[in-house]
Amino acid sequence: MSTGHQLRLYNSLGRRLEDFTPSAGVAGLYSCGPTVYSYPHLGNMRPYVFADTLRRALRWKGTAVRHVTNITDVGHAVADSDTGEDKLEVAAARERRSVEEISARYTEAFFADLAALNILPADEYPRATAYVKQMIEFAASLEEKGFTYLLPSGLYFDTSRSPGYGALAMMDVAGQREAARVDYVQGRRNKTDFALWRTEEPGVRRVMRWDSPWGWGAPGWHLECSVMSMGLLGEHFDIHTGGVDHRELHHVNEIAQSEAYLGDGRPWVRFWLHNEFLLMNAEKIAKSAGGGPRLADLTQAGYHPMAYRLFLLGGHYRSQLDFTTQAVDAAQATLRRLLTRIEPLRPLPEALTLRAARALLAAGDVGAGYGAGAGYGAHADKAAAGYVEQLDAAICADLATPKILATLQESLRDPEIGGDGLRVVAAAADALLGLRLSGLDPREADRRRSVRDLAPAQVAVIERLIAGRSRAREERDWPRADQIRAELESLGIQVTDTPAGTAWELR
Numbered sequence: 001m002s003t004g005h006q007l008r009l010y011n012s013l014g015r016r017l018e019d020f021t022p023s024a025g026v027a028g029l030y031s032c033g034p035t036v037y038s039y040p041h042l043g044n045m046r047p048y049v050f051a052d053t054l055r056r057a058l059r060w061k062g063t064a065v066r067h068v069t070n071i072t073d074v075g076h077a078v079a080d081s082d083t084g085e086d087k088l089e090v091a092a093a094r095e096r097r098s099v100e101e102i103s104a105r106y107t108e109a110f111f112a113d114l115a116a117l118n119i120l121p122a123d124e125y126p127r128a129t130a131y132v133k134q135m136i137e138f139a140a141s142l143e144e145k146g147f148t149y150l151l152p153s154g155l156y157f158d159t160s161r162s163p164g165y166g167a168l169a170m171m172d173v174a175g176q177r178e179a180a181r182v183d184y185v186q187g188r189r190n191k192t193d194f195a196l197w198r199t200e201e202p203g204v205r206r207v208m209r210w211d212s213p214w215g216w217g218a219p220g221w222h223l224e225c226s227v228m229s230m231g232l233l234g235e236h237f238d239i240h241t242g243g244v245d246h247r248e249l250h251h252v253n254e255i256a257q258s259e260a261y262l263g264d265g266r267p268w269v270r271f272w273l274h275n276e277f278l279l280m281n282a283e284k285i286a287k288s289a290g291g292g293p294r295l296a297d298l299t300q301a302g303y304h305p306m307a308y309r310l311f312l313l314g315g316h317y318r319s320q321l322d323f324t325t326q327a328v329d330a331a332q333a334t335l336r337r338l339l340t341r342i343e344p345l346r347p348l349p350e351a352l353t354l355r356a357a358r359a360l361l362a363a364g365d366v367g368a369g370y371g372a373g374a375g376y377g378a379h380a381d382k383a384a385a386g387y388v389e390q391l392d393a394a395i396c397a398d399l400a401t402p403k404i405l406a407t408l409q410e411s412l413r414d415p416e417i418g419g420d421g422l423r424v425v426a427a428a429a430d431a432l433l434g435l436r437l438s439g440l441d442p443r444e445a446d447r448r449r450s451v452r453d454l455a456p457a458q459v460a461v462i463e464r465l466i467a468g469r470s471r472a473r474e475e476r477d478w479p480r481a482d483q484i485r486a487e488l489e490s491l492g493i494q495v496t497d498t499p500a501g502t503a504w505e506l507r
């Protein structure tokens, strides 16, 4: 039996689609993780849903993966600069907590969002503060090899010594300078040079500080990812992921220092994958203090986290997505329809691979209690097999999740396919999409329509407005009736007038 379609991924290094095969039995995958100084907003979570899709694609193809996602709890300066204050120290001062409390609090919030979004846990979540000793050794090795120079403000990487610097960004030096932000550092030789170690200014004592050959201070931001990825995945590994905002600076610098450190003339990492931004235009979703809307804001508004995941997967990871209330409403409605349709097919086989899906269909025995006597036969098998191959083609085409969703929906409408075949197709699609189609209750999944979630006082307010509107209508006071309708709509209430009276529901 063939292994199906060849997995092809868009490599930012060279900006082209390439065939992906793991270089060893286990594919090494590193994803740049969060800086834990505030709650993640919805856009912050897109890179992890994307990396999760990649993991599911590899699992589907039968490739074992070792996945590392880092937690940045030191070194990330405000404005991504070399000279600014540390983001965690700023947050600690603002919230009057210790940096440890800040880190613990927001790491926990990040993990909660990962779990809510049904993201497969990484094998390791290393924290930067646990690797400072290794970072110092790494920087000392670069110094020994002559890639650095020392300034009063710290130890700098000399990018002019790095052949091919910035190849990932595909920008000229002027563009690189732009990407390096306007960040004046006295004595810096090239504008693209970056700090490996940030030495304390005289008279200023950092909250997080370590002793080093270059004085007391803290590591530069880029260092941790090189050190922790090599420490946990080996010197060279297969795939590095992150948001597209990392492509022009953070990842360029990771590559420069890592290849200088290794010095073996080989590319450090073979594949660099970047997800596009999420644009925020969700005027109806309350903004959390100091940031964009969070997953918690969505769930409080009655949306299920899987609706947000479905919204993301409805676009390709390399496309910008505009987050609007209408778009997430549509995703919620699609989720509900999918769950309602799939619920009678349960239980579904879990974590299907292409090989397992084909084997189930070939055996014609998908599970107890289904299919027998339901007009299920070789013809239906063939239809299901066709859909499984379509799913394989879609995931192999640079993780085309919109196509996977479309294929799933098509199979659910197809009169030619039998219950057993459909179970395999639905399970295969969900192994790739991770929408919890195998277990989520359709009624639980959409709480927006559930009036029982409203407090009695809220219901009383709504009923009073509805009564006022009915009175205005009886008195033919249309402007007043329209005004009340607008007020109800602003509360998220949909009003429908029927011959039997006025009905309302939560939108």
Ligand SMILES: [Zn+2]
Binding pocket: 031, 032, 033, 225, 250
């Ligand atoms: Zn990183």
